[in-house]
Amino acid sequence: METAALKGASFKINDGEFVAIMGPSGSGKSTLMHIIGCLDTPTSGEYFFGDQSVAKLSDDELADIRMQKIGFVFQAYNLLSRATVLRNVILPLVYADIPKEQREKQAKESLRSAALPEEFWQHRSNQLSGGMMQRVAIARALVNNPALILADEPTGNLDTKTGEMVLETFQRLHMEQGRTIVLITHEPYVAEHAQRIIHVRDGNIVDDSQVKNRRMISNHI
Amino acid sequence: MKIQDLLQETYFALSANKARSGLTILGIVIGIGSVIAMVSIGQGAQGSIQASIQSIGSNLILIMPGAQRTAGVQVSAGRGSAQTLMQADADAIQKEVTLAKAVAPENSRRYQITAKGKNTNTQVVGTVPAYPSVRNIQIDMGSFISDQNIKSLSKVAVIGPATRDDLFGVDVNPIGQPIRINKIDFKVIGMTKSKGGTGFGSQDDVVFIPLSAAQRFLAGDAYVTTISVSAVDQNSMAATQQQITNLLLRRHNILNPLMADFQIMNQQDIVQTASSITNTMTMLLAAIAGISLIVGGIGIMNMMLTTVTERTREIGLRKSIGAKKRDITKQFLVESVMLTFLGGVIGVALGWAVSVGVTQFAGIATSISLQSVLLAFGVSAAIGIVFGYYPARRAAGLNPIEALRYE
Numbered sequence: 001m002e003t004a005a006l007k008g009a010s011f012k013i014n015d016g017e018f019v020a021i022m023g024p025s026g027s028g029k030s031t032l033m034h035i036i037g038c039l040d041t042p043t044s045g046e047y048f049f050g051d052q053s054v055a056k057l058s059d060d061e062l063a064d065i066r067m068q069k070i071g072f073v074f075q076a077y078n079l080l081s082r083a084t085v086l087r088n089v090i091l092p093l094v095y096a097d098i099p100k101e102q103r104e105k106q107a108k109e110s111l112r113s114a115a116l117p118e119e120f121w122q123h124r125s126n127q128l129s130g131g132m133m134q135r136v137a138i139a140r141a142l143v144n145n146p147a148l149i150l151a152d153e154p155t156g157n158l159d160t161k162t163g164e165m166v167l168e169t170f171q172r173l174h175m176e177q178g179r180t181i182v183l184i185t186h187e188p189y190v191a192e193h194a195q196r197i198i199h200v201r202d203g204n205i206v207d208d209s210q211v212k213n214r215r216m217i218s219n220h221i
Numbered sequence: 222m223k224i225q226d227l228l229q230e231t232y233f234a235l236s237a238n239k240a241r242s243g244l245t246i247l248g249i250v251i252g253i254g255s256v257i258a259m260v261s262i263g264q265g266a267q268g269s270i271q272a273s274i275q276s277i278g279s280n281l282i283l284i285m286p287g288a289q290r291t292a293g294v295q296v297s298a299g300r301g302s303a304q305t306l307m308q309a310d311a312d313a314i315q316k317e318v319t320l321a322k323a324v325a326p327e328n329s330r331r332y333q334i335t336a337k338g339k340n341t342n343t344q345v346v347g348t349v350p351a352y353p354s355v356r357n358i359q360i361d362m363g364s365f366i367s368d369q370n371i372k373s374l375s376k377v378a379v380i381g382p383a384t385r386d387d388l389f390g391v392d393v394n395p396i397g398q399p400i401r402i403n404k405i406d407f408k409v410i411g412m413t414k415s416k417g418g419t420g421f422g423s424q425d426d427v428v429f430i431p432l433s434a435a436q437r438f439l440a441g442d443a444y445v446t447t448i449s450v451s452a453v454d455q456n457s458m459a460a461t462q463q464q465i466t467n468l469l470l471r472r473h474n475i476l477n478p479l480m481a482d483f484q485i486m487n488q489q490d491i492v493q494t495a496s497s498i499t500n501t502m503t504m505l506l507a508a509i510a511g512i513s514l515i516v517g518g519i520g521i522m523n524m525m526l527t528t529v530t531e532r533t534r535e536i537g538l539r540k541s542i543g544a545k546k547r548d549i550t551k552q553f554l555v556e557s558v559m560l561t562f563l564g565g566v567i568g569v570a571l572g573w574a575v576s577v578g579v580t581q582f583a584g585i586a587t588s589i590s591l592q593s594v595l596l597a598f599g600v601s602a603a604i605g606i607v608f609g610y611y612p613a614r615r616a617a618g619l620n621p622i623e624a625l626r627y628e
Contacts, residue, residue, distance in 0.1 A: 059545070
């Protein structure tokens with residue numbers, strides 16, 4: 001028996017938008033994220049990434065899209081714990097066959113964008129605090145200059161204060177660099193940092209609207 | 222993914238778990254090391270056996286009497302006990318077989334020998350002056366039997382160094398000393414140089430006397446027990462052997478070569494037989510050592526499977542940032558090949574050290590051939606691929622979503 005995790009979900013995310021996808025656990029938001037992130041393909045229906053139809057692509061073609069166009073930020077950071085910060089950020093470039101000389105330059109640039117102080121760059125990633133680790137993860141997501149940053153509960157493992165620092169980073173990347181960001185969360189407070197919230201419940205989109213009182217963390221702006 | 226990136230990833234992965242990588246490598250080290258050591262011991266034994274066979278003479282053909290085989294009844298007396306070869310056969314070979322460089326008939330038997338109250342039982346070889354050149358024997362002191370000794374039936378003896386040690390003691394000059402062979406007095410006129418080798422078939426524990434004296438005083442007949450012939454060169458050995466066979470068949474009036482009353486062996490046959498025996502031994506030793514190599518390979522597979530499970534989330538992450546199936550396969554395959562390759566390098570060094578040690582302390586000759594080293598590297602790389610393939614495929618086949626969620 002098949003159970004549909006998502007049905008009738010149809011929406012569009014524009015270039016340069018900062019969107020939050022919100023819903024309780026079991027609502028289908030994880031499935032939605034996997035499809036948006038090209039980690040999975042829908043059993044039926046369509047998904048266009050830019051002008052490219054993704055639904056029928058092979059594993060290798062999906063991997064290419066993830067490599068070139070998507071940057072992931074996970075709740076559990078998923079850093080290589082014994083490697084240095086710099087090496088963690090370089091990792092996507094290794095798979096993208098970027099020349100060695102260019103890798104470090106790009107990595108340092110995105111570490112600056114993620115506001116990670118330079119003194120930590122040669123630290124091993126398991127020596128950092130949670131907030132710092134999440135910034136490394138953001139830097140890693142930025143390093144291949146993706147069209148889309150997909151953040152799955154990025155503040156889930158963090159306390160409110162460090163969580164805010166991470167959200168501030170996203171807001172700044174959105175404002176200053178015009179990044180397209182999709183934030184998946186179950187907390188309304190976190191979602192309200194985005195421009196637009198898509199509510200998912202029981203596999204259906206129940207609401208899709210702009211945030212009226214958007215929370216801005218403005219100490220950097 | 223470029224090769225140097227792959228190697229760097231491998232280096233990080235293996236050095237992250239040094240103890241485990243080291244222990245896994247140890248399995249391969251022991252496997253490869255024991256294969257190398259065993260093969261080197263086997264090849265060393267082969268070399269020394271061949272050398273000792275070569276030392277009994279150069280291009281040597283041995284003719285020994287054998288009971289004549291008659292159709293129907295198969296009665297075969299022990300080799301050497303039949304009496305079918307005569308002195309005249311040797312003379313005829315010398316005269317008619319052009320490819321025979323030298324011919325040395327002998328009449329040898331074991332006798333009790335006494336000297337000054339000591340006694341020993343050893344091989345007494347009655348022979349001719351050509352014997353030393355045919356059988357690679359060199360004279361250390363005094364002289365060998367001369368033609369004059371043969372003609373005059375001189376009761377003189379040339380003794381081997383081991384016999385000297387038994388009868389007179391080490392470092393005693395035996396020249397001029399009397400010895401009694403089967404209660405008949407002989408005078409020692411020379412001693413041969415040591416050829417090495419101990420125990421059965423030692424060429425140092427021997428007494429040479431003139432053939433004529435051996436036939437007259439000891440055996441009491443005109444037969445010979447062996448005729449040694451040295452061919453002019455290695456290539457003519459088969460032809461020489463054929464000529465001798467034809468000549469002897471004619472002289473003995475035997476029409477059917479299958480019913481010959483003598484046997485002919487040449488040195489190459491003996492070397493080949495010995496080689497095939499030592500080859501089999503080497504194979505056996507290598508096969509036993511090879512079992513430990515397989516066990517080492519299973520160790521590699523075990524470690525790689527553990528690694529894949531442990532690093533499931535890392536694999537998920539790598540996939541989410543764009544690693545393809547073949548990237549993951551390559552990464553884990555290179556890791557296991559690297560483990561076995563390192564094991565191979567250290568194993569060759571260990572095997573070399575063991576074989577040097579065996580030569581040094583046990584006095585057994587060993588020889589490491591380039592072939593066995595290359596084979597060891599090939600086998601260790603192959604083990605890495607074979608035993609690393611399944612874990613690597615398993616890693617590559619992981620679903621990125623499930624891998625990322627793995628706790």
